[in-house]
Every structure is written in structure tokens, then in C-alpha cells.
Amino acid sequence: xxxxxxxRPLASADRGARDSIEAAGQATGAFxxxxxxxxxxxxxxxxxxxxxxxxxxxxxYLLQRINQAVFDHPERIARNLERLxxxxxxxxxxxxxxxxxxxxxxxxxxxxxxxxxxxxGSRHADTAATPEIAREAGRAFGSFLxxxxxxxxxDFEDTVPGFHDLRARLGALERAIGADVRGRVRHAQDACxxxxxxxxxxxxxxxxxxxAHNDCKISNVLFAADGPRALCxxxxxTVMPGAAGFDFGDLVRxxxxxxxxxxxxxxxxxxxxxxxxxxxxxxCETTVLTASERESLVDGILHVTFMxxxxxxxxxxxxxxxxxxxxxxxxxxxxxxxxxLLRDMERRRPALEKVIRAAAxxx
Ligand code: GN1
Ligand code: MG
Numbered sequence: 001x002x003x004x005x006x007x008r009p010l011a012s013a014d015r016g017a018r019d020s021i022e023a024a025g026q027a028t029g030a031f032x033x034x035x036x037x038x039x040x041x042x043x044x045x046x047x048x049x050x051x052x053x054x055x056x057x058x059x060x061y062l063l064q065r066i067n068q069a070v071f072d073h074p075e076r077i078a079r080n081l082e083r084l085x086x087x088x089x090x091x092x093x094x095x096x097x098x099x100x101x102x103x104x105x106x107x108x109x110x111x112x113x114x115x116x117x118x119x120x121g122s123r124h125a126d127t128a129a130t131p132e133i134a135r136e137a138g139r140a141f142g143s144f145l146x147x148x149x150x151x152x153x154x155d156f157e158d159t160v161p162g163f164h165d166l167r168a169r170l171g172a173l174e175r176a177i178g179a180d181v182r183g184r185v186r187h188a189q190d191a192c193x194x195x196x197x198x199x200x201x202x203x204x205x206x207x208x209x210x211x212a213h214n215d216c217k218i219s220n221v222l223f224a225a226d227g228p229r230a231l232c233x234x235x236x237x238t239v240m241p242g243a244a245g246f247d248f249g250d251l252v253r254x255x256x257x258x259x260x261x262x263x264x265x266x267x268x269x270x271x272x273x274x275x276x277x278x279x280x281x282x283x284c285e286t287t288v289l290t291a292s293e294r295e296s297l298v299d300g301i302l303h304v305t306f307m308x309x310x311x312x313x314x315x316x317x318x319x320x321x322x323x324x325x326x327x328x329x330x331x332x333x334x335x336x337x338x339x340x341l342l343r344d345m346e347r348r349r350p351a352l353e354k355v356i357r358a359a360a361x362x363x
Pocket of ligand 2: 047235
């Protein structure tokens, strides 16, 4: 099996070496819009570089550079997007083609760029401030799953091999611990031990015979700037075969957490049950799930949370090559954050089962 992308060489810092704003400005030419009047870095994504820009005629756009250390076959993303947009699901951002008709433009340096029309009057959130917002986020990703239900997994390509393969992720962590290239293992023993104790989670199987979004954190939902209404879901690079339980779980992990992924005070980290219930309600009322998918929802929450802890810790030990970081132990702190969240989820499992079963039944 192919190793997950987390361990591919090339530091995120390397990508900043070139003057990125200038490169972004040049890339717009390929999309047939003049030199931008204004261009700024945008968003809180951990992987790609995003820029918001306005063209001389007042058009508002989002330009993104694909991180090829993570997506080493950007053309797979382009082919998947062609298939996705051909199915015309509602409420996706408008994507613009380059002058040569392609969805991704490859510049002279080999960088890949794509352009969206900026969704006007939108904002994003890093957690759901209220159950109402949580329910809307549940509806947004539930609708996405529902509208892509007729797409055939065989027609889509894996843009990151082994992306949601927990066994492979644990294998990568084991190799990172063995190699200890940065001498960081000693200081991360606590997280390594908690992960070791939970490795049995990898034995749980999930139904994965559909197209899923695969990156359902709440910051990938755009909301109306003036209210809780969800406008669309974004960040479509990992739309590929996946599991409904992981999409649901990722949303709960991010939107129902009482803090964001960067919180370091373990006492503050935990899951909000009212928001979880609201997400489950919104998700289940907008999508048709099979019986085994419904059964997988609670496990999905724990599974994606644990998997993300494994990924953050692996990246920390590997020397921060995958996720964008702001300080030395950022990925270690994020791993500990997800493990604290996992502990709280385990404590609340009976309550989670109850509210999620009720939502799935009521749908
Ligand atoms: C990354 O790109 P972004 O920031 O939306 C990551 C997700 C993680 C997330 C954690 C391609 O998402 O899998 O859950 O960080 N995306 C990729 O914040 O690895
Ligand atoms: Mg993403």
C-alpha cells in the first residue's frame, strides 16, 4: 500500500522561498484577468496557499497554489474536479478555467494554480459558536454527500493515497518514532503512549463505497456574513472515495469542539453535546445513509480525531514537513489537543450514541 502523503519530503517553509505574492500576481494572467489591483494572503488552511485578489474591473477572486509536497499529482485533483462539477451539485463555489481551458494552470516554475470567484458576503468559522451554526454546517456537508451520491467511486482518483487509512498512518508514525530525525521523541512520549494504547481503533472497518468530501472541518463551510446560513462548502482537493462516517466525524471534531485545534490548555478542550446533536440533526436530515453508515457515525468521530492526532504527531517527529506551523512544537500541541478531545469523546460516548442515534432515526 502506498504511504500516506504526510511523510513526503519538502518543508512547507520551502514554498515561501519564492516571493509568493508576486508569483500569485503573475498566475492571474493565465486566467485572463489583468494584473490584480489588490492581492492579500487569505484563510487559515494548513496546506495550500490562498490569496484573495481583486481585478482592475472590480472582480473578487480566490487564487490558490496547490501544495505539491502533499498533492504530488495535481492533475488528479483537476480530473476529479471536472467530474464533480459536471455533476452540478448545488452550492459549490464557481471555479474559473485558465485561458487554455484547464482548471489548473501550471506556471513556468511548475507550480499549479486555480481560481475561484470569491463568494461574496461570506465568512468562515473555526468552530461553531452556536448550535444553529453547527446545524447549518451539518446540513451543508450532508447535502454535499447527498448530491454526490450517484457519482461512481471508480471514476475518481485518490489525490492523497492512504489519506484515511489509519493502519498506514500508524505505520508512518512508527517509522517516524524509529527514525527520530529531529530528536523529538523523548519530549513526545506522553502522546506516543496515548496513541499506542488506542491503536486498536484501526481494527474498525467503515463503509467506504461512495464519494466523500474528506476534509469536513467547519472552516471549509462558507457562511453568510450576516447570519448563520451556510452558503457552500469549499476545499475540494480531497473529494474522492471515502466514508460518510469520516465526513460526519471530521465536522463534529472541528465544529463541536469547545476550542480550536490550536488550544493548549487541556482543561478547556472538550466536546459540546448540544452542538454535536445539532450537527447530527442537520447532517442526517439532508442525506440518505445506509444502515451501516448510520451505525458508523459515532465511531467516525473518534476515528478521525485519533487519526489527526497520529498525523500531527508524525509530522512533528518528521520535522514539520506537511502541516503549516507557526512555532516549533505546534504539531505536538495539536496532537495533544486532539488526544484530549478524544478522551472527552470517550467519556461521553453513551451520550453521543444517544443523540446521534436519535438524529439518524428522526431523519
Ligand atoms: C488540513 O487544508 P486544510 O487546512 O483544510 C488537512 C486535513 C486536516 C486539517 C486539520 C489535505 O486541512 O486532512 O484534517 O488540515 N488536509 C490535508 O486542520 O491533509
Ligand atoms: Mg484542505
